[in-house]
Amino acid sequence: MIKLINLTKMYRGLRAVDNINLKVREGIIFGFLGPNGAGKTTTIKMMAGVLKPTAGHIIINGMDMAKEPSEVKACTGFIPDRPFIYEKLTGSEFLHFMAGLYRLDHPPDLINRITELLELFELIHWADELIESYSHGMKQRLIMCAALLHQPKVLIVDEPMVGLDPKGARLVKDIFREEAARGTTIFMSTHSLEVAQEVCEEIAIIQAGQIIATGSAADLQKKSGVDGNLEKIFLKLTEGKKLAHARPLSST
Amino acid sequence: MGVVGLAFWALMFLLSTRVLIYFQSVEVIGDLLAHHLLAMVFLTFFSLLVFSHIITALSDLYLSKDLEICHASPADLEEVFLSRSIYTLADSSWMVIVFGLPILMAYAYIYRPGPAFYVDLLHMGLAGIVIAAGIGILFTMVLVSLFPAQRTKDLIMLLSIFAIVALYLMFRFLRPERLVDPDSFFSVTQYVSALKAPDSPYLPTYWITEMLWYSLSNGKGESRLFYALLMWSTASAVVVMNLWVARAVYFSGFSKAQEAKRRRGGRKVLDLFAHLLRRPMGDDLASVMEKEIRTFFRDNTQWSQLLLLGALVAVYLYNFSVLPLDMSPIRLDFLQNQIAFLNMGLAGFVLSAVSVRFIFPAVSSEGGAFWLLQSSPLSVRRYLWGKYAFYLVPMVFLGEVLIIATNCLLNVTPFMMILSAITMFVAVFGIVAMGVGLGALYPRFEYQNIAQVATGFGGLMYMIFSALFMGVIIVLEAGPVYIIFMTDVKGTAITPMEWLFIVPSFLMVLAISAFAVYKPMKVGLKALSQYE
Numbered sequence A: 001m002i003k004l005i006n007l008t009k010m011y012r013g014l015r016a017v018d019n020i021n022l023k024v025r026e027g028i029i030f031g032f033l034g035p036n037g038a039g040k041t042t043t044i045k046m047m048a049g050v051l052k053p054t055a056g057h058i059i060i061n062g063m064d065m066a067k068e069p070s071e072v073k074a075c076t077g078f079i080p081d082r083p084f085i086y087e088k089l090t091g092s093e094f095l096h097f098m099a100g101l102y103r104l105d106h107p108p109d110l111i112n113r114i115t116e117l118l119e120l121f122e123l124i125h126w127a128d129e130l131i132e133s134y135s136h137g138m139k140q141r142l143i144m145c146a147a148l149l150h151q152p153k154v155l156i157v158d159e160p161m162v163g164l165d166p167k168g169a170r171l172v173k174d175i176f177r178e179e180a181a182r183g184t185t186i187f188m189s190t191h192s193l194e195v196a197q198e199v200c201e202e203i204a205i206i207q208a209g210q211i212i213a214t215g216s217a218a219d220l221q222k223k224s225g226v227d228g229n230l231e232k233i234f235l236k237l238t239e240g241k242k243l244a245h246a247r248p249l250s251s252t
Numbered sequence B: 001m002g003v004v005g006l007a008f009w010a011l012m013f014l015l016s017t018r019v020l021i022y023f024q025s026v027e028v029i030g031d032l033l034a035h036h037l038l039a040m041v042f043l044t045f046f047s048l049l050v051f052s053h054i055i056t057a058l059s060d061l062y063l064s065k066d067l068e069i070c071h072a073s074p075a076d077l078e079e080v081f082l083s084r085s086i087y088t089l090a091d092s093s094w095m096v097i098v099f100g101l102p103i104l105m106a107y108a109y110i111y112r113p114g115p116a117f118y119v120d121l122l123h124m125g126l127a128g129i130v131i132a133a134g135i136g137i138l139f140t141m142v143l144v145s146l147f148p149a150q151r152t153k154d155l156i157m158l159l160s161i162f163a164i165v166a167l168y169l170m171f172r173f174l175r176p177e178r179l180v181d182p183d184s185f186f187s188v189t190q191y192v193s194a195l196k197a198p199d200s201p202y203l204p205t206y207w208i209t210e211m212l213w214y215s216l217s218n219g220k221g222e223s224r225l226f227y228a229l230l231m232w233s234t235a236s237a238v239v240v241m242n243l244w245v246a247r248a249v250y251f252s253g254f255s256k257a258q259e260a261k262r263r264r265g266g267r268k269v270l271d272l273f274a275h276l277l278r279r280p281m282g283d284d285l286a287s288v289m290e291k292e293i294r295t296f297f298r299d300n301t302q303w304s305q306l307l308l309l310g311a312l313v314a315v316y317l318y319n320f321s322v323l324p325l326d327m328s329p330i331r332l333d334f335l336q337n338q339i340a341f342l343n344m345g346l347a348g349f350v351l352s353a354v355s356v357r358f359i360f361p362a363v364s365s366e367g368g369a370f371w372l373l374q375s376s377p378l379s380v381r382r383y384l385w386g387k388y389a390f391y392l393v394p395m396v397f398l399g400e401v402l403i404i405a406t407n408c409l410l411n412v413t414p415f416m417m418i419l420s421a422i423t424m425f426v427a428v429f430g431i432v433a434m435g436v437g438l439g440a441l442y443p444r445f446e447y448q449n450i451a452q453v454a455t456g457f458g459g460l461m462y463m464i465f466s467a468l469f470m471g472v473i474i475v476l477e478a479g480p481v482y483i484i485f486m487t488d489v490k491g492t493a494i495t496p497m498e499w500l501f502i503v504p505s506f507l508m509v510l511a512i513s514a515f516a517v518y519k520p521m522k523v524g525l526k527a528l529s530q531y532e
Helices: A040-049 A069-074 A092-101 A109-120 A138-150 A168-179 A191-198 A216-222 A230-237 B003-026 B028-064 B065-073 B079-110 B115-146 B149-173 B174-180 B181-193 B204-216 B224-258 B269-280 B283-298 B305-321 B332-360 B364-374 B378-408 B414-441 B450-455 B457-490 B498-529
Strands: A002-009 A012-024 A028-032 A055-060 A074-081 A154-158 A185-190 A202-207 A210-215
Touching: A002 A040, A002 A154, A002 B332, A012 A055, A012 A185, A012 A202, A028 A040, A028 A109, A028 A154, A028 A191, A040 A154, A040 A185, A040 B332, A074 A109, A074 A138, A092 A138, A092 B115, A109 A138, A109 A202, A138 A154, A138 A191, A154 A168, A154 B498, A168 A191, A168 B224, A185 A191, A185 B414, A202 A216, A202 A230, A202 B457, A210 B498, A216 A230, A230 B283, B003 B028, B003 B079, B028 B065, B028 B079, B028 B115, B028 B149, B028 B224, B065 B224, B079 B115, B079 B204, B079 B224, B115 B204, B115 B224, B149 B181, B149 B283, B149 B305, B269 B283, B283 B364, B283 B378, B305 B332, B305 B378, B332 B414, B332 B450, B332 B457, B364 B450, B378 B414, B378 B498, B414 B457, B450 B457, B457 B498
Parallel strands: A028 A185, A028 A202, A074 A154, A154 A185
Antiparallel strands: A002 A012, A002 A055, A202 A210
């Protein structure tokens, strides 16, 4: 469902993402792990069409992002790590705005879908409040509603649990599992190994812009030669290597 | 920017010097006028300082993001309050000081006072600023304890817009141009005597004025020490009072400002607007524009600017209704058409000013939420041209209203009416495209206040290009219009040679307008597509 081919992003001479190659099967939750500054968000933003790759290809649902950006974006949903949205709209207006942006059919199906999502993410009682009065976690959940509104084939998620309370985090994990069971492919970046261990069927570890390991938890266990949880495997695989880019992007 | 500032400073100094020289030439009341002008200057600056402190204190003491760290630190509440107040004082006063200095230096240049004047100016000025800051901050603390800080911000913004509109209209409708008419001089003398009224001896500005006038008039005033003591004791009292009030209400106000507010969004009227957009623009673009309209009308700092725009248009039209054309020695029809012609440039400039405030920030107004558009199927091309189409309609309407209304007031010839209306129609396409295009070339998504977007480098570039564009159009049309008008006056026909000049000139206007649409949109489109 997702193919990253020789994907590279350079920032003024620095390779933030360095020749990544990845394949993600349909209908799974794929974990994209790595320490802070490893290149996770840059990769995710390129996949969402927010950043332009310096080289390489992003193929989603058989379409090349560079050649058919609108078509690719129409079948993907993106949830960024920071919930910047239009604060002067109400939750319900924001979802109608997103529906318009994705050219979804209008009433009555759309209204039912919006109500269903707002109920699912426990925002229904806030639907007519301006977003400026929402908490961080509520905004994050509203963005998730928006990303699922058009029933995307691929969901690209950057650090989904940031700002969510334990109940919210549990809710989101359950929803992701249900979506994957329905056939949605979820590409999820996280630095939380517990989250990855709990929900991801396959994992890739990125470090200093390069993929250092891919596969299921069992595959990674074999590769690292370590028995135990993902934390031990992660520490073993990244042992002795630089964790992130040696210098900040601003120094280039 | 430094050069512009210096030029402005020099201009203020020269103007003030000229006024003072003129006052000195007026027998008997010359010094009285200068004295009253000084009192007016201090009163105006003092009021500005108080107002500026009210607004700045609100953000520096209640809304600033770094305040959380200050309040979480072991520093005393008084320490936090005092340090933020001093910061507010510096933040709000520097501009008033900079703009006030050339006027006071003009007084020093004309009256040649001793060094005591400068010493007095320094310490009395400082005390005056402390008093103004104290009053402003005190007012803000009371306001915030009555309303939540976020609402207070809206309230102050609204009040300030109303105050500016009222002042602007009042000044304009006072018709200062009548002062040049010697027949009305008697009323000016009455005005001078009336100047004494607002100058109360209980006001700090009165104490500063009297003290400085003492130095300027070489000792012909009341006791300096008395005024200095009055000033400094008041300043100290204001500081102490502020500390008392801060101890009582500052922290509770700050805490209230952090609380989330629940606000329901009003719908009915905006829904109607939004519905009208859907058919011609398509679902995706209509959604963006609908969002834009809702955001605009829900943000008090945005829609209230429409009041300013209304005042600007009203005064613009009013100016044309009071033009004393019949008193001019030039032929009336010639003058009317000449003014109508120049009016195209002026109206273009008004449209540019409106555009830099409302259209130039149109892309930046997406703010941090721009990623939503980037990751959506809506292409940047469609988005940018959609914005263009959205703003074009009201701008064409505004441009045509300005031109046709002023031409009606001037009673111009049908030829000039048609030419102005067509020229303005064509020019608006370029003005709007430059606004949208340059706004996309210089986006500022991380703004605190949308009004700041227009004041940056991009806004300046836009104003320069827009003025150049209108200038070129006026220059290109000036020759042909003169020929056509003169042949009409003389009752002769236009020669083939003249046609050879007229037709290419008008074609050039069309070509330049097309270029002004194409190039900025292309540049903006490219920049926005590559934005990271």
